[in-house]
Amino acid sequence: MxxxxxxxxxxxxxxxxxxxxxxxxxxxxxxxxxxxxxxxxxxxxxxxxxxxxxxxxxxxxxxxxxxxxxxxxxxxxxxxxxxxxxxxxxxxxxxxxxxxxxxxxxxxxxxxxxxxxxxxxxxxxxxxxxxxxxxxxxxxxxxxxxxxxxxxxxxxxxxxxxxxxxxxxCMLLQRVQWPIPAGYEALRDVRFINRLMLRPPMMLHTKSNKRKGRFTASQENPLKNFTGGYTDWLCYPAKIGTSLAYIYFHRDYLASGLALANLFQLADRQEVLNHKPDLILLFGSPSAAGDADPENGHYFYDAANDLYVGQVPYNDQTTYFGYMKKMCLTLHNLHQIVRQRLPIHGAMVKITFASGQAKTVVFFGDSGAGKSESIEALQTVADDQIVNIETIFDDMGSFTLDSQEGLYAQGTETGAFVRLDDLSSEVAFTNMDRGIYMNPEQANARVIIPANTWGRVVAHHHVDMWVYANNYDDAVGVHRFTDQETAKATFVAGKRRALGTTDEVGMSTTFFANPFGPVQEPAATQPIIDAVFAQFFKDQTYVGEIYTHLGNDKSQDKLNESAKALLAVLMTD
Known part of the structure; x- marks a missing residue:
């Protein structure tokens, strides 16, 4: 009907x-x-x-x-x-x-x-x-x-x-003046979200529950096709890591627009007033003529204005929140690569032990590799040996090489977009009253929950261990790479067995396990990868892999054994 x-x-x-x-x-x-x-x-x-x-x-x-x-x-x-x-x-x-x-x-x-x-x-x-x-x-x-x-x-x-x-x-909206470049005048009347009130737990339902394909470059600025205005478009000004992003979305995408509040810090009026953003996203705007895969998202680098502009078309498939999140991160990561920073697809935690010692670990890998599951398993097997595990970033961060500070990591999101099946009952129920739930009755059901403060996420964090989440080999435990080139080859190959979080099936490889920036700009990313690995091995930082088993039998027992091995290394290394 x-x-x-x-x-x-x-x-x-x-x-x-x-x-x-x-x-x-x-x-x-x-x-x-x-x-x-x-x-x-x-x-x-x-x-x-x-x-x-x-x-x-x-x-x-x-x-x-x-x-x-x-x-x-x-x-x-x-x-x-x-x-x-x-x-x-x-x-x-x-x-x-x-x-x-x-x-x-x-x-x-x-x-x-x-x-x-x-x-x-x-x-x-x-x-x-x-x-x-x-x-x-x-x-x-x-x-x-x-x-x-x-x-x-x-x-x-x-x-x-x-x-x-x-x-x-409920949203408090304001029109905010910012230095709009020539060609961007159509954005002038769109109101910014200034304050936002949510009534969690929120149960949201969208027509799509899985992301397909990859975002590709466009040959023309998406602003040429933008026809939105005062009544049907809104802007969420976000602090994505250290990038300022103006995320414009059609009101029919309010489910995704509201969920941003649990994922990215809402920028204050004073941080927006008279400030040009680093990134602009048009969510629900048509693709340009000639764009590959017009049903998916695209990005354009406006060199004259030093702006990355993203575009995601209006259709049923893009109602899945993964499109909103991942396009935001793609634009941010492209901006990071230009700044000679290395985007990391992974999760970073700071683990405080009962002894008072603290270690920071970065779990690296593409969707479904077992990054979040490894952290959950670590909590399960630790008993009273771990006092606290602080999430610095849950999905995307970056490594920076600085002549004064050396190598440090920063995050992008203040929240986590997590599969419900991956959460322990303790974590799920503890965060229930703050969560935004997406299609909770379906496969690949997700929840977006706050995780940390923006100031803490973007602080400069030392890295004690960097491990690749290997979900395809049948080994158990952890393995440390002794050879820099072997380690780099493993991380760059980005091998994994797909688990149904995207449209991929079976074994796949993704350049540097990150289809959100590095895949789009491999030539620009490779020299940064080389420099980062060289620094890690120079500093004798632990670079290895943890065997998660998620692509094989999904055995919790084997994952727990791997987590025990990781715990032993952290407490003795």
Missing amino acids: PVPAPIDLRTFYATPDRKVAVLNYSARFLSSTFELINSAEFAAFVALFLTEQQDHLPTVADAETTFACTDAATYIDTLKDVLTDQPRAFDHFSRKEILDSIEALYSYYRSYLRVATMTTQQNHVVASEFITIDQRFNDVVLRLYRTIEEKLQGHANHVYRQTAAATSA
Whole structure:
């Protein structure tokens, strides 16, 4: 059946195709149940609900006798009669039938990702009270629902659940002036997210749950195809590592846009005002003519303005959050390579032992190699030997060679985008009240959780150990490379067995295990790789591999044995 057309009012937007709803408090704020039930916004959503309900009725007879199949005006008039205790409310429909339909309407509305927006220009009263304002509207919606429900039931509820009735999130938006280069004027009116309030745990659902293909270079600036504007686009100004990124996204991608808050630090207004970014991403904008794989993302280096510009097209496949995250990281990594820094696809942790000793370890490898699983296994086998494991970065970082400091590592993300299957129950439940969950009932279900502060992530961290996550060999334990060229060949080959997190199957190789920057610019990356390996071996840093077994039997016992071997090295080396 065709998907009904979106509601597109100045005050309210809802698209049944993407299950996204946006309420504009600045255009109109409904402060009472009376205003809500008499509003054009409520009438439009009831009409949308009824259309969806009627499309799923099996027979014409049902349409003639079911309350859910009346017209919107009659439906709302009946609800008003219920609210005012008018007997005529039940002339044609039973209490149970009306109650069942109200429950369905309420559930249907809550199946949407509902986001409220407020636009302000440095109004400190609004800035400090926008959460309170949003809570007032949630109370209005909950009061209307409960009043109708209890009148139809004939008694008060015995249990009250304080759910996020009206909205899942609220955003304070501002127009911010920054030095817009020639050719970028179309971005001028797009509002920046200044403050963001989330109601976790958030359960979000997208049409896609897996990333396909790779991002490729475009021959022209994606800004040439950009047609967005004030009403349908938003900007999340992000601090990705030490890069400043302006992430522009279509409102239908609000699931990905909101999830950014758990992954990248939201830049403050003063960090954006009059500042040109290092990176710009247009998420939901068409590909350029002639671009390879127009259904996937692309990037362009604007040399005249020293800007990396990314573009991801509007389609069902790109609703998976991996596209948002990985394009952001690709742009950041390309920027790092230009700055002679080496992007690392991996996780870095600082391990503090009961003895007081601390070691930093970088686990390296492509998706599914076993980086996160190795850290989890280390925690499992350590008992009381480890006091704390601090995550410096979870997926992407960089190595920098400095004439004064030597070699140090930095991270990019303040959060983690993790497969639910990879989390121990302790970690999963500890972080439940802060998590943003993506398609939790499906394969490759993910959660985005905060992990560390931005200042800590971008601090300069010494590296004590760098290990390749080997998920394909049948050995157990860890292995230290004694030869620099052998080690470098292993890391550069990026060999792994695919685990279904992307569209790849079987054995694969990826240049330097990083399809997000190094693959796109191998010639520029190789000299940095050579210099980094030379420094590691000069410093006699432990460079090796840990056998994770995930590509073979996924045996937790074997992974735990490898983790024990790693623990022994860390405590004695």
